[in-house]
Amino acid sequence: MAKEFVKDVTAMDEDFAKWYTDVVTKADLIDYSSVRGCMIIRPYGYALWDNIKNALDAKIKETGHENVYMPLFIPESLLQKEKDHVKGFAPEVAWVTHGGEEKLQERLVVRPTSETLFCEHYANIIHSYRDLPKLYNQWANVVRWEKTTRPFLRTLEFLWQEGHTAHATQEEAQEETLRMLNVYAQICEKYLAIPVLKGQKTEKEKFAGAEATYTIETLMHDGKALQSGTSHNFGDGFARAFDIKYLDKEGKQQFVHQTSWGFTTRIIGALIMVHGDNRGLVVPPRIAPTQVMIVPIAQHKEGVLDFAYDLKERLRKVARVEIDASDKKPGWKFNEYEMKGIPIRLEVGPKDIENKQVVLARRDSGEKIFVALDELEEKLPALLEEIQNDLYNKALNHREENTFTVQTLDAFKSQLENKQGFIKAMWCGDQACEDKIKEETSATSRCIPFDQEQVSHTCICCGKSADKMVVWAKAY
Amino acid sequence: MAKEFVKDVTAMDEDFAKWYTDVVTKADLIDYSSVRGCMIIRPYGYALWDNIKNALDAKIKETGHENVYMPLFIPESLLQKEKDHVKGFAPEVAWVTHGGEEKLQERLVVRPTSETLFCEHYANIIHSYRDLPKLYNQWANVVRWEKTTRPFLRTLEFLWQEGHTAHATQEEAQEETLRMLNVYAQICEKYLAIPVLKGQKTEKEKFAGAEATYTIETLMHDGKALQSGTSHNFGDGFARAFDIKYLDKEGKQQFVHQTSWGFTTRIIGALIMVHGDNRGLVVPPRIAPTQVMIVPIAQHKEGVLDFAYDLKERLRKVARVEIDASDKKPGWKFNEYEMKGIPIRLEVGPKDIENKQVVLARRDSGEKIFVALDELEEKLPALLEEIQNDLYNKALNHREENTFTVQTLDAFKSQLENKQGFIKAMWCGDQACEDKIKEETSATSRCIPFDQEQVSHTCICCGKSADKMVVWAKAY
Ligand SMILES: [Zn+2]
Ligand SMILES: [Zn+2]
Numbered sequence: 001m002a003k004e005f006v007k008d009v010t011a012m013d014e015d016f017a018k019w020y021t022d023v024v025t026k027a028d029l030i031d032y033s034s035v036r037g038c039m040i041i042r043p044y045g046y047a048l049w050d051n052i053k054n055a056l057d058a059k060i061k062e063t064g065h066e067n068v069y070m071p072l073f074i075p076e077s078l079l080q081k082e083k084d085h086v087k088g089f090a091p092e093v094a095w096v097t098h099g100g101e102e103k104l105q106e107r108l109v110v111r112p113t114s115e116t117l118f119c120e121h122y123a124n125i126i127h128s129y130r131d132l133p134k135l136y137n138q139w140a141n142v143v144r145w146e147k148t149t150r151p152f153l154r155t156l157e158f159l160w161q162e163g164h165t166a167h168a169t170q171e172e173a174q175e176e177t178l179r180m181l182n183v184y185a186q187i188c189e190k191y192l193a194i195p196v197l198k199g200q201k202t203e204k205e206k207f208a209g210a211e212a213t214y215t216i217e218t219l220m221h222d223g224k225a226l227q228s229g230t231s232h233n234f235g236d237g238f239a240r241a242f243d244i245k246y247l248d249k250e251g252k253q254q255f256v257h258q259t260s261w262g263f264t265t266r267i268i269g270a271l272i273m274v275h276g277d278n279r280g281l282v283v284p285p286r287i288a289p290t291q292v293m294i295v296p297i298a299q300h301k302e303g304v305l306d307f308a309y310d311l312k313e314r315l316r317k318v319a320r321v322e323i324d325a326s327d328k329k330p331g332w333k334f335n336e337y338e339m340k341g342i343p344i345r346l347e348v349g350p351k352d353i354e355n356k357q358v359v360l361a362r363r364d365s366g367e368k369i370f371v372a373l374d375e376l377e378e379k380l381p382a383l384l385e386e387i388q389n390d391l392y393n394k395a396l397n398h399r400e401e402n403t404f405t406v407q408t409l410d411a412f413k414s415q416l417e418n419k420q421g422f423i424k425a426m427w428c429g430d431q432a433c434e435d436k437i438k439e440e441t442s443a444t445s446r447c448i449p450f451d452q453e454q455v456s457h458t459c460i461c462c463g464k465s466a467d468k469m470v471v472w473a474k475a476y
Numbered sequence: 477m478a479k480e481f482v483k484d485v486t487a488m489d490e491d492f493a494k495w496y497t498d499v500v501t502k503a504d505l506i507d508y509s510s511v512r513g514c515m516i517i518r519p520y521g522y523a524l525w526d527n528i529k530n531a532l533d534a535k536i537k538e539t540g541h542e543n544v545y546m547p548l549f550i551p552e553s554l555l556q557k558e559k560d561h562v563k564g565f566a567p568e569v570a571w572v573t574h575g576g577e578e579k580l581q582e583r584l585v586v587r588p589t590s591e592t593l594f595c596e597h598y599a600n601i602i603h604s605y606r607d608l609p610k611l612y613n614q615w616a617n618v619v620r621w622e623k624t625t626r627p628f629l630r631t632l633e634f635l636w637q638e639g640h641t642a643h644a645t646q647e648e649a650q651e652e653t654l655r656m657l658n659v660y661a662q663i664c665e666k667y668l669a670i671p672v673l674k675g676q677k678t679e680k681e682k683f684a685g686a687e688a689t690y691t692i693e694t695l696m697h698d699g700k701a702l703q704s705g706t707s708h709n710f711g712d713g714f715a716r717a718f719d720i721k722y723l724d725k726e727g728k729q730q731f732v733h734q735t736s737w738g739f740t741t742r743i744i745g746a747l748i749m750v751h752g753d754n755r756g757l758v759v760p761p762r763i764a765p766t767q768v769m770i771v772p773i774a775q776h777k778e779g780v781l782d783f784a785y786d787l788k789e790r791l792r793k794v795a796r797v798e799i800d801a802s803d804k805k806p807g808w809k810f811n812e813y814e815m816k817g818i819p820i821r822l823e824v825g826p827k828d829i830e831n832k833q834v835v836l837a838r839r840d841s842g843e844k845i846f847v848a849l850d851e852l853e854e855k856l857p858a859l860l861e862e863i864q865n866d867l868y869n870k871a872l873n874h875r876e877e878n879t880f881t882v883q884t885l886d887a888f889k890s891q892l893e894n895k896q897g898f899i900k901a902m903w904c905g906d907q908a909c910e911d912k913i914k915e916e917t918s919a920t921s922r923c924i925p926f927d928q929e930q931v932s933h934t935c936i937c938c939g940k941s942a943d944k945m946v947v948w949a950k951a952y
Contacts, residue, residue, distance in 0.1 A: 031597055034554055035584070038547035040597055043612070046543050067522050071514035072586075072617055072633050073570075078510055091576050094549075096586065098571040099621040099632075108511070110548070110572065110586070121507055121516055136519070141548055141617065145575040156575075157548050 009339070011278050016222045023272055024151045027281045027340050037149035037156035041265070044340060047289035049159065049265055053139065055191050055287065056161065056263060059183045065135040065163060070117040072141075073108040078116045082241040085115060088208020092145045094156075110143040115209065115234075115260055118164035119242035126256060128247045129168055133176070137163040152269035153226070153476050160264035166244065166256040170235060173257035177233040180261040181214045184229035192267065193284040193391040194218050194274050195399055196228065197422065197471060199447030204431055207260075211235035217446040217471065219399045220273035223420030225446050225473035228270055231261035269476070274395050275364075281341030282364055284391050285384040292380065293337045294323040295330055297349025307353055311346075311376075318381050321346075338363060343387050344380070364391055403471075407456045412472070413441055422446070422473050426466040428459035437461050443472040485815070487754050492698040499748055500627045503757045503816050513625035513632035517741070520816060523765035525635065525741055529615065531667050531763065532637065532739060535659045541611040541639060546593040548617075549584040554592045558717040561591060564684020568621045570632075586619040591685065591710075591736055594640035595718035602732060604723045605644055609652070613639040628745035629702070629952050636740035642720065642732040646711060649733035653709040656737040657690045660705035668743065669760040669867040670694050670750050671875055672704065673898065673947060675923030680907050683736075687711035693922040693947065695875045696749035699896030701922050701949035704746055707737035745952070750871050751840075757817030758840055760867050761860040768856065769813045770799040771806055773825030783829050787822075787852075794857050797822075814839060819863050820856070840867055879947075883932045888948070889917055898922070898949050902942040904935035912937055919948040 009026060010018040024030050029045035041049065057067075073096060080086045089112045096108040111117070122134060143157045163180055167173045181198060188194045196216035206213035210232035218228045239245070239255040248254050275282040285291050292315065296308040305325055315321045324333050330347075337345055347359040358376070360369045364387055371379050402421030406412045412423055423443060427433060437460070438444055452469050459466040485502060486494040500506050505521035517525065533543075549572060556562045565588045572584040587593070598610060615637045625631050639656060643649045657674060664670045672692035682689035686708035694704045715721070715731035724730050751758040761767050768791065772784040784799055791797045800809050806823075813821055823835040834852065836845045840863055847855050878897030882888045888899055899919060903909060913936070914920055928945050935942040 031600060033547055033593060033596060034551055035547040035549050035593075038549060040547065040593075041545040043542035043544055046545055049545075050543065066519035067526065068519055069517040069522055069525075069635065071509055071511040071516065072619065073511050073514060075510055093576065094572045094584075095574040096570045097573045100567050100569065108570075117509060117511075117516075120509060124507060143548065159545065 009278060009280055012221065012276075019276075019278075020269075020273065021151070023276055023280050023339075029268070029281075030151045035156075037146060039151045039155055041159075044289065045268065048268055048271070048283070048287065051287040051289060052187070052191065052267060053161075056183070056187050057139070059186065060137050060161070060163065063135075063179060063183065065137045065165075068136050068138055069140070070111075070114045070121070070138055072111055074111055074114075074116055076107045076109060078120060079109050081116060081119075082209050082238055085209035085238075089113070089144075094143050094145055111140070112142055112144045113260075113262070114138065114140070114142075114162055115164065115238060116242075118260075119238050119244060119258075122166050122256070122258075123242050123244045126166060126244055126246050129249055132166060132168045132246060132256065133172060134166040135163075135176075136165065137161055150269075150476075152266055152272070154266075158265050160262050163259070163261045165259045166239075167258070168246070168248070168254070168256065170257045173233050173235070173259050177212070177214060177231045177259045177261070180259070181216065181229070181231040184231070184261070184263055185216050187263070188216060188218065188228060188267070188270075189392065191284065191286045192271055193286075193388055193395060194228070194270055195392065195396045197447065197449055199449035199471065201230070201447055202431075202434060202445045202470070204434055205445060207232045209234065209237060211237060215447050217422075217473075218270050218274065219402060219422055219473070220270065220476070221276070221398070222273070223402050223473075225422065225475040226266070226270050226273070227446070227475065228267055229261070229263045232259060234258040234260065275391055276341070279335075280339035282391070283341040283343060285343045285388045288341075288343050289320065290322045290342050291320045291384055292322070292344045292346050293333075293342045294321065294346045294348065295333045295337070296323070296325060297330055297347055297352075299325060301350050303353065304348070304350060308348055311348065311358070315376060315380060318377050319384060343384060362387060364394075405455045406460060409437065409440065409460050412437070412443075412460060416441055416443060416474070420474055422471050424453065424455050424469055424471055425460045426454075426456050426458060427468050427470045428462055428464045428466040429468055430459070430462065430464075433459055433461035437472065441472070443474050446471045446473050446475065485754060485756055488697065488752075495752075495754075496745075496748065497627070499752055499756050499815075505744070505748075505757075506627045511632075513622060515627045515631055517635075520765065521744065524744055524747070524759070524763065527763040527765060528663070528667065528743060529637075532659070532663050533615070535662065536613050536637070536639065539611075539655060539659065541613045541641075544612050544614055545616070546587075546590045546597070546614055548587055550587055550590075550592055552583045552585060554596060555585050557592060557595075558685050558714055561685035561714075565589065570619045570621055587616070588618055588620045589736075589738070590614065590616070590618075590638055591640065591714060592718075594736075595714050595720060595734075598642050598732070598734075599718050599720045602642060602720055602722050605725055608642060608644045608722060608732065609648060610642040611639075611652075612641065613637055626745075626952075628742055628748070630742075634741050636738050639735070639737045641735045642715075643734070644722065644724070644730070644732065646733045649709050649711070649735050653688070653690060653707045653735045653737070656735070657692065657705070657707040660707070660737070660739055661692050663739070664692060664694065664704060664743070664746075665868065667760065667762045668747055669762075669864055669871060670704070670746055671868065671872045673923065673925055675925035675947065677706070677923055678907075678910060678921050678946070680910055681921060683708045685710065685713060687713060691923050693898075693949075694746050694750065695878060695898055695949070696746065696952070697752070697874070698749070699878050699949075701898065701951040702742070702746050702749070703922070703951065704743055705737070705739045708735060710734040710736065751867055752817070755811075756815035758867070759817035759819060761819045761864045764817075764819050765796065766798045766818050767796045767860055768798070768820045768822050769809075769818045770797060770822045770824065771809045771813070772799070772801060773806055773823055773828075775801060777826050779829065780824070780826060784824055787824065787834070791852060791856060794853050795860060819860060838863060840870075881931045882936060885913065885916065885936050888913070888919075888936060892917055892919060892950070896950055898947050900929065900931050900945055900947055901936045902930075902932050902934060903944045903946045904938055904940045904942040905944055906935070906938065906940075909935055909937035913948065917948070919950050922947045922949050922951065
């Protein structure tokens with residue numbers, strides 16, 4: 001195959017960061033612009049996000065939530081109402097100081113998240129227990145003034161949904177917090193084929209203003225972790241700061257209990273780094289904008305193109321099928337759609353037509369399968385399901401092979417020097433130990449998993465007795 | 477019906493502006509926030525927008541466009557590249573001057589529109605005639621620093637889609653410009669039941685940086701006009717400013733020809749002011765989040781609620797049906813869903829069950845119709861269609877009755893003093909006349925309609941010979 005047809009990608013093992021950048025640009029997911037730290041999400045990247053968004057939006061609605069839209073700006077005084085929250089976000093926000101030719105009397109923040117706006121609105125519309133629960137969500141862009149950025153993983157602006165709910169009781173708020181964490185886990189596991197580790201964040205790592213933060217953590221191909229979705233229980237902290245009260249059935253004023261939860265375009269980074277390989281992206285069938293790409297072989301020969309187009313029309317009923325009938329060489333097309341991670345390539349040429357068959361090439365394994373024409377409607381969806389499951393199992397195996405248990409801080413360090421991954425270790429609960437472990441290893445506590453194991457009896461840092469197993473990792 | 481159940485709305489004829497504000501708030505479309513000029517779009521308002529958006533997005537995709545996402549910010553230097561464009565927008569933008577604790581070296585504009593970003597991207601990805609056309613669209617929020625604001629009609633931040641395309645020739649760009657204007661017209665007429673007037677903007681009223689701007693203008697209940705969608709042909713003006721060139725088939729460098737077109741949340745203001753009445757909103761069935769609201773009568777009586785729920789399940793297959801089985805009184809429910817403009821109320825009580833019938837009450841006409849239970853699947857969709865058509869025809873009649881032809885400037889003025897509406901009048905083409913007419917009447921030129929009539933032979937302002945008929949109106 002002529003060199004000019006190949007979009008070169010740095011090998012993963014050679015330079016993982018470079019491989020990542022190559023893939024996001026060469027698979028046409030993003031482009032850079034002259035705005036520092038912001039990316040242009042190109043049609044293929046946006047189609048991926050749209051599919052993820054549609055799957056998640058359906059689940060958000062199924063669980064009783066309604067979509068709303070809040071303003072982009074937050075007045076400085078509003079942001080300052082909840083003191084932990086402002087402390088967490090003020091250092092990393094963009095400030096609007098002028099409107100038109102005029103200097104503003106009060107600066108506005110470009111929303112980094114919208115708790116304060118939802119709280120102000122809730123204080124306005126919640127009066128009685130009959131108004132509860134309020135289960136709102138918004139799809140929006142947010143801005144955080146990051147120093148170093150990488151496409152999808154950390155950008156000044158990103159797209160996300162943020163759910164914000166208000167409940168009569170703390171129990172209901174806690175139920176909601178975990179319900180939505182589980183929704184995120186389902187999206188990752190069932191649609192994105194990415195296994196998740198569920199657990200609670202430590203005090204140090206929790207959200208600014210939250211009582212408790214829960215997270216799903218995923219493991220990338222290079223052994224680094226990615227926080228892939230978080231859900232927060234606010235207790236009544238924001239309600240007290242914003243005076244959100246309701247009259248209960250007994251006629252007594254009560255503060256509401258709140259939650260928030262968010263899922264972002266960052267997940268596309270996870271998708272790339274969990275499933276991708278040296279030939280580019282690998283997209284799980286369920287969220288693939290195109291599931292099957294038909295590449296006609298010897299398409300100048302009579303009847304081939306007509307046959308291929310007819311096939312496309314037939315198969316559109318069972319899968320998202322496209323055809324590339326351009327005059328580019330098949331070799332160029334093979335590379336292009338491998339780079340884009342399209343799950344199945346369907347090749348059909350004069351010989352296949354004669355033999356009443358086509359060739360299906362799996363993107364994930366490279367396997368080529370001959371399928372009789374009249375079996376396609378049955379075999380194609382089955383193969384897509386198989387690929388979906390295989391991708392999940394491969395990712396799960398990778399995570400299991402790269403999850404390590406350590407009993408000492410020395411073992412922790414040498415493990416990370418040898419091979420990165422999830423590190424299970426006991427912790428006494430003292431933040432001083434957490435700080436020290438981070439300082440000495442550069443790994444951060446990812447979460448205290450719901451599924452606890454007593455991997456030893458003492459804190460790997462201070463040696464005191466410990467009953468919490470924490471999973472640690474270097475993280476994106 | 478007890479007074480306490482009624483959400484009072486100011487009568488339209490008494491104070492149309494107050495009526496509008498009452499409806500947007502009491503139909504739960506929006507709430508205000510502490511951010512000046514920005515609104516909170518509440519669940520019902522957002523559901524309306526979502527339906528409009530889905531209908532338009534489908535047509536945008538059908539016509540071959542792809543969705544992308546561009547950054548929220550535009551560096552000042554980028555905005556300045558096209559001189560008419562920056563002159564038009566610089567006075568009304570929000571400026572970001574600080575990121576975190578730091579003052580930025582270059583100020584950033586919060587996008588008022590994204591031509592400059594698309595141009596920069598196009599310069600980067602268009603090289604050959606094979607790369608054309610590029611047919612991109614984005615759904616996004618934009619900010620314009622307006623002095624006076626009104627919900628939906630004019631807000632600091634609004635939601636919209638902006639299409640941006642690049643073509644090999646001026647002819648193709650012109651075709652695209654008109655194609656998308658027609659798509660907007662279809663959305664208005666077929667989905668929103670709002671008749672549109674299509675035409676070209678004068679030089680004075682065209683978009684900053686455009687060669688030609690086309691518009692759809694709609695007439696509100698009070699006789700004022702609302703610009704409801706615009707489509708611009710840029711020629712190669714932006715291409716020259718941003719150096720967007722391609723190699724044509726003969727190997728020569730050519731500038732591309734571009735278009736842009738936008739449709740915004742402002743259309744919800746049109747929906748309110750075209751169809752609404754003194755009892756609140758009237759929503760056309762095709763974009764109604766709920767088309768039929770079931771209100772059980774005497775629901776405490778045995779069997780009524782079960783019957784109503786069964787009916788809902790049955791009818792969900794033919795319409796978007798909801799049920800209000802709360803313990804609020806039927807009178808409260810009638811008012812509430814009239815205020816929200818739900819096209820049909822379905823009443824069912826013990827007597828109806830006995831008689832194997834239900835009552836359908838039309839929101840638009842107030843008419844009540846008894847329908848036999850076993851005919852509902854047939855009659856309900858037919859009635860929704862009928863309502864949709866009736867709303868369109870009513871709006872069309874209103875527009876025709878409020879479109880006036882004048883031969884002199886005096887007649888123009890006395891018409892507007894008597895009754896507002898679309899004013900057809902001849903114009904010589906001189907901007908001085910356009911300026912003077914605006915100054916003396918407060919009406920602006922809405923467009924030069926595609927359907928021209930020679931309503932007289934001289935300009936109503938200067939008396940010179942004139943061959944352009946312009947439609948004028950006071951406008952939102
Ligand atoms: Zn310790
Ligand atoms: Zn004149």
